Amino acid sequence: MVKALVIGDPIEHSLSPVMHNVAFNQAGIHGSYEKQRVTSEELDGFIQGFRNSGYAGCNVTIPHKVSILPYLDEIDEEAREIGAVNTVVNKNGKLIGYNTDGRGFLLSLKEKITKPLTDLSILLIGAGGASRSIAYALKKENPKQFSIANRSEERLRSLLRDLKEERIEPLSLKRAEEDLSRFDVLINTTNAGMYPEVQTVPLNLHHLKEDAVVCDIVYNPLMTRWLETAKDKGAEIDNGVSMLVMQGAMAFEKWTGIFPDTDKMKQIVIEQLRR
The missing domain is CATH 3.40.50.720 (NAD(P)-binding Rossmann-like Domain)
Structure with missing residues (x-):
């Protein structure tokens, strides 16, 4: 099973779980995606546990996009240039940071x-x-x-x-x-x-x-x-739905090796927002 999540503070508003779980279903992958509130004080403890958690990776949102950098074992060149990470891949305990926003x-x-x-x-x-x-x-x-x-x-x-x-x-x-x-x-x-x-x-x-x-x-x-x-x-x-979905799709591909159906992801995000 492929597991991933998004961390941030606040995190209640995040639409990432609905679009990623749709992506798992569409791709025929047995997977799950959650959201977890992690405060700045809790980031260190979260990272320590995350390395050996079995999670394929996580998305990172405010306020951790910059503060997570020192905890990573490797940072993609583009993310290093930007000075911020929004996607982490957990490769058997080795954490690699990327930025898929741009x-x-x-x-x-x-x-x-x-x-x-x-x-x-x-x-x-x-x-x-x-x-x-x-x-x-x-x-x-x-x-x-x-x-x-x-x-x-x-x-x-x-x-x-x-x-x-x-x-x-x-x-x-x-x-x-x-x-x-x-x-x-x-x-x-x-x-x-x-x-x-x-x-x-x-x-x-x-x-x-x-x-x-x-x-x-x-x-x-x-x-x-x-x-x-x-x-x-x-x-x-x-x-902004298009950017939200596309940056999420690129993260999904890094965790699974599959680029998901972005039309389905957009559809579910728009449905959620209209509610």
Whole structure:
């Protein structure tokens, strides 16, 4: 039996168990996936027990994505560059850390775009942990133009230093709004519009290109006010469910060797959110 779980604090809201258990069923694997609240004080004890627990691995969410690093025996190069881990593989007691967030987002984005990223201009909004993971994945795709906008100039400068990519253009939110018509893809990585602050938006879309692709990593609500506005303006839209599912599918593959049916995973997550 393949066993996995997600750890974090808080963890009650996590939809990972429903989508991973569907993935086990669809793949014909006898497996189970749980969620477990692990506080920062409990992380050390959890890791000690986890090594010999028989679990194939775990997902890691807030607040442990960075603090788990010293406990791991090996860290994938991309996760090391990002400085955070969201997936751990337990290989007979040897713990290996990965970060599937950025590449998971990339898989979901590629389902929406009709041109290669090398032909597209991209605007990433935000400079937090999610933005960092997505930016690392995107820069390897060599987009035609890559800009990052953030409210805090200091935090944006820090991210750009870490990315070590001179071609990325830093923008204020005001400048990004003014220049919006030059971007083919917009990606919100902030929590603007997330429940309960559903009326907030990361930036206005007055100058949005009609055929732009607009992505929001928020998935509660399923349709943020920002995405609704983008849709009304003729854009192709995508919410945070796609990234959630794709990063989960990549973790599932690392534990089982099988890439799961992501359509079924998306379906069950959307059903849960609509409830």
